[in-house]
Amino acid sequence: MTETKGTGMMTDTSEWRSHHEAAILPALGRPQRLLVRGEGVRVWDEAGREYVDLLAGIAVNALGHAHSAVVGALTDQASTLGHISNFFASPPQIALAERVLALAQAPSGSSVYFSNSGAEANEAALKITRRTGRSKIVAVEGSFHGRTMGALALTAKAAYREPFDPGVPGVVHVPFGDEAALRAAVDADTAAVVLEPIQGESGVRRHPAGYMRAAREATDAVGALLVLDEVQTGIGRTGSWFAFQQSEIGEGITPDVVTLAKGLGGGMPIGATLTFGERITQLLQPGQHGSTFSGNPLATAVGLAVLTTVQEQELLAHAADLGARARSALAALPQITEVTGAGLLIGMELRDGNAKAVADAALEAGWIVNPVTPTRLRLAPPLIITDDQLLGFADALPGIIASAAHSGAGAEGAA
Structure with a gap:
């Protein structure tokens, strides 16, 4: 197992999971990825793969990652x-x-x-x-x-x-x-x-x-x-x-x-x-x-x-406006039967359920979302998210859902 000197950052991608399981209390569950860097609404894992973070640490990172003000x-x-x-x-x-x-x-x-x-x-x-x-x-x-x-x-x-x-x-x-x-x-x-x-x-x-x-x-x-x-x-x-x-x-x-x-x-x-x-x-x-x-x-x-x-930065108005447009875009998708929430806290009901499989497929496609129930996804992105980033997810979601259906995988999600 190798580490980046002085940081504790693991660079051997084949072994980090076993080290996590040996050192971290299992009550926390199995992590999906080893994330090593973030900037704005994006994060990267140890293999250099990039993701758009639509969960923000479960509604925590209001200004995204590594914001200069923070x-x-x-x-x-x-x-x-x-x-x-x-x-x-x-x-x-x-x-x-x-x-x-x-x-x-x-x-x-x-x-x-x-x-x-x-x-x-x-x-x-x-x-x-x-x-x-x-x-x-x-x-x-x-x-x-x-x-x-x-x-x-x-x-x-x-x-x-x-x-x-x-x-x-x-x-x-x-x-x-x-x-x-x-x-x-x-x-x-x-x-x-x-x-x-x-x-x-x-x-x-x-x-x-x-x-x-x-x-x-x-x-x-x-x-x-x-x-x-x-x-x-x-x-x-x-x-x-x-x-x-x-x-x-x-x-x-x-x-x-x-x-x-x-x-x-x-x-x-x-x-x-x-x-x-x-x-x-x-x-x-x-x-x-x-x-x-x-x-x-x-x-x-x-x-x-x-x-x-x-x-x-007038992020209250931004959250209200972009959130409303994102909910409208998601509600227009035939794969979605209901969209709920306010601002940039959004829930959506999947017509065919299996939210865990859809979230897994989204992660593979570079999007972090939360399967909050077996049939619903939750989005809570940073308040600084752009139109292209959030509405881009709405555009990508039908393909993600199709990919999840083809995979045949899925289980109940957790918040």
Whole structure:
């Protein structure tokens, strides 16, 4: 086995898989490729093969790979102050918190808790809900909120939860889209309702009209909190800073708590839990939660650079416009029966199913996509993607599907 000196980069293509299997916990599954370099929306594997990345690390790389703003912010901050623990504050930490609250149009008295991932952001939200004195949480079938123990309890998929039962108690999952079931489940014992404005793992599903408003009304009626998980949909992914800010998605509601991660760091690990208003902010008191790396200067400096770049390059409008045109182009294909999503979060139902085989064929053809269910593909490309790159995939998809059909391969995909 050979490595590039000083980098640990493996250059012997015949052996990297066995080294991965010998060193990496098998819970992560078998990787599809060994990627060694990225630039913009493209990545390359160890053999020099090029791919257009239409998944962006599962909606993480908002500015693509090796973006100058991210590299510059990371380099500058690392040369001055990298880590200080939560015993101290840093300028980028405070600045990023203020910027995020302003973009969320959060009221006076709101606040931000920084963490390292979307699951951690949801763990903080869960602890906030417990401080109401109640323990019942209403979540929705098809939801995904993370794999740490608290977030896992909120996550609907039994295959994720059951190997670790008994989990955190008190969570009730109601059927997707059933407003009556939602209202019936929210009672005087309910601490919170937790929702994704658009469900990612279940195939990029939007709630039916009136559902988000019903969630707000039901929680208000009993004094419960409304928590929105915008880990995947936030930071421009749907064409606005937050999905709930779009009237057709959020229906004019104001949440109590919002969680973020993924695109916020543009590739750096960071999560954020936003509390809306003084009453919610005061639920967690000093010493009741924390993280060694919370709001570390490196991650928050990069987060600031991401937000600034998205704003300066008008990527919200770009995501909304190109996403709409891409969904229209995909919906016109006879091989596709449904296209869902908003902005650059796109799901598509394959007429003949077998999403895993189609994703495999796409990878062979140089496109990275996600078989999010057995019959649906998910796209979540960098916000900087060009018309030619995304619409080019729509043009290539019929041939990819035909190639997958000829291969006769396929199995259930995973998010």
